[in-house]
Amino acid sequence: MTTEPRTARGQETKRRILEAAEKVFAEHGYQGASVSKITTAAGVGQGTFYLYYPTKHEVFVELVDDLNQRVRQAMSTGSQRGTTRLESEREGFREFFRFAAEHPAIYRVVREAEFVAPEAMRRHYTRIVDGYVQGLTTARAAGEIDPDLDTRVAAWALMGVGEMIGMRWILWEGSDGEVPDSVLDQMTRFIRQGLGIARPTESAAEEHS
Amino acid sequence: MTTEPRTARGQETKRRILEAAEKVFAEHGYQGASVSKITTAAGVGQGTFYLYYPTKHEVFVELVDDLNQRVRQAMSTGSQRGTTRLESEREGFREFFRFAAEHPAIYRVVREAEFVAPEAMRRHYTRIVDGYVQGLTTARAAGEIDPDLDTRVAAWALMGVGEMIGMRWILWEGSDGEVPDSVLDQMTRFIRQGLGIARPTESAAEEHS
Amino acid sequence: MTTEPRTARGQETKRRILEAAEKVFAEHGYQGASVSKITTAAGVGQGTFYLYYPTKHEVFVELVDDLNQRVRQAMSTGSQRGTTRLESEREGFREFFRFAAEHPAIYRVVREAEFVAPEAMRRHYTRIVDGYVQGLTTARAAGEIDPDLDTRVAAWALMGVGEMIGMRWILWEGSDGEVPDSVLDQMTRFIRQGLGIARPTESAAEEHS
Amino acid sequence: MTTEPRTARGQETKRRILEAAEKVFAEHGYQGASVSKITTAAGVGQGTFYLYYPTKHEVFVELVDDLNQRVRQAMSTGSQRGTTRLESEREGFREFFRFAAEHPAIYRVVREAEFVAPEAMRRHYTRIVDGYVQGLTTARAAGEIDPDLDTRVAAWALMGVGEMIGMRWILWEGSDGEVPDSVLDQMTRFIRQGLGIARPTESAAEEHS
DNA sequence: AATGAATGAGAGTTCATTCAT
């Protein structure tokens, strides 16, 4: 739905607009953001915006999709660091929180977007949940988690836990917030038990005080 | 911050404006709602609005607080129906979902509000979480739940689970959605385990197929 | 489709806007006219315009209808001055030209409007033609004109003659143009013969030098 | 005022732009047409337009002149088919209507142009009228028409009749409208009488039922 | 010759808010 530039110069311009959009949306929210704020931030003329995006709504959608891709990438990277299911979850969340802390936009803007671009939002959440479902299904097959758990419901529950904790400790605690280890520990404990994962052996350090 | 009417007629007018505001915000979101839409829906003149509310923002805050009160009331009622901690949680959520299904506004609008009225939002979430913390603390003292769990973190986690499941099954599944019992069961199971509540005796019916 | 003011003050304002619109449309044409030019000319704020007219298009339609009413009134008045069919036609045209000379807007704007508000234009022309048809039908019944003439076709033909002559001699000859008597005479002669009206007796003065 | 291409390739390009302009102006009117729509329709880059036309206004003028030439050609051809003055008029109009039916653009666009390019319009009308004047003058010299008629006034009257009938029966009756023979007959009758042409002998078929 | 990129002025329209009645 967006127009692809045909020259290198154009691509550069479009990229700058998208970056500016992220900054502006993050600072003012969807409604508070205006095309003119975006173009000013990007250092281009107002009309230039419409060369690449038909509407303000459309940049927003592209931005959400872009952020979604990046956050999933981050989570996936974190997840692969873990050797057990639990470690995977924990590291996935850690990366998620880190990403969120570096891009508070994703929280604020994405949450606000439910009203303004529902499809984009659903795509966003669904994609993340799909990742969880896959991981959980594999884990269940391997006997690592409660065999009676519905992986889809569990996945949405995990999503919710992560989102809420993130909102509370990252967004609310000032802009450079970070989820403290103690909270991450408690959260991991809750999730471990919720998923029915056996308690790690004493040697395994669950509690990184 | 809002002006209290001095006559009965005035009270009636203010009430009608608030009701209209709920309807209009629910339908159009915060930005899409206009004062004129609200006054039209309320059947009063445009100027009348400003007799009771100094700004559009202020009705919104009052509305959020009002909804918050009602949702907490509903949850509390449900909660008291339960005889064990687990039943309390389950019934609390059930009422929460029921309320949400009847007032999809609360989800949409409240979620959107994060940006537009952050203080109101924090108050909203904090109040609900406070209720949870209280319940959980009592339960922990009674030995009903995992003694090592940080009740505050757990409360936020519960909040997140409820919100996300509600969003997914109530808002997304069409407007008259309802969370199916099977999902509520799975969710309850996840929470029971997460909180470290002992499995109910066989006689207790956890699985309402 | 326009909003009626509920107070005297409002009516006055709406009237001023319509008057300003006539002036501005006359000067700049439909496209060249802007709402802001109109409101400036009317001495009101830009937003005030939208209190009474939903769009620029809508004032235009109201204006065309208004002009139409006035021009038909003028023609009718002139027409009634004549004692014979021919005199009626002649005097009707004379008034038409006089009106057009005083309101060059009607020509320019109305002609331009075919593209921008076709319905309004058709209404305009049809109403005028209807007047002609009525007059011609009566005259035909009275044996005053060619009995084999289709009054509808004749009416459109008359319309065309008047419009074109008016455009040529009023609009083109400078803004305060007036159709010279000699032209009106020639035109009347053409029409008299075209309609098959018997030549007036010598005593009757057809040629008003 | 337009730039003449120096190569065959350039000529081809300019021609394509003019053709595209006709289509686009016909569809959207003068203001609704944009240079970018024209260049897109022509399949050339936006900048290319300005190689051949200094402004949007200028293509329009060229287009009007072009259409004028074609319509006069068509009328002339029809006219020459007639053996008497009356037949000439009738056949001229027939071709005019045929052309208009095939190019509704000419009506709409040309009429709209009065405001946007008055000089072009006057040239357009004047040229057609000049043709009439010439024909009528010849006919008058040959004693075919009313010797007291001012040929110039009569020519403008004829113009008006044709335009109005065409507008009514071609533009309004759906896009593939055609002036019915009965209307053409009536119109011819009106004109014949108006011009003071003697009634054709019985053998001549005036009424093509 | 041809093009896509870029621009900024200006368009129509909305709306929270103020004010006179």
Next chain:
DNA sequence: TATGAATGAACTCTCATTCAT
């Protein structure tokens, strides 16, 4: 208490035109 009138700033979006390649 209640109201409709009025406003102007701000918004999104369009477009004729210029320019570097």
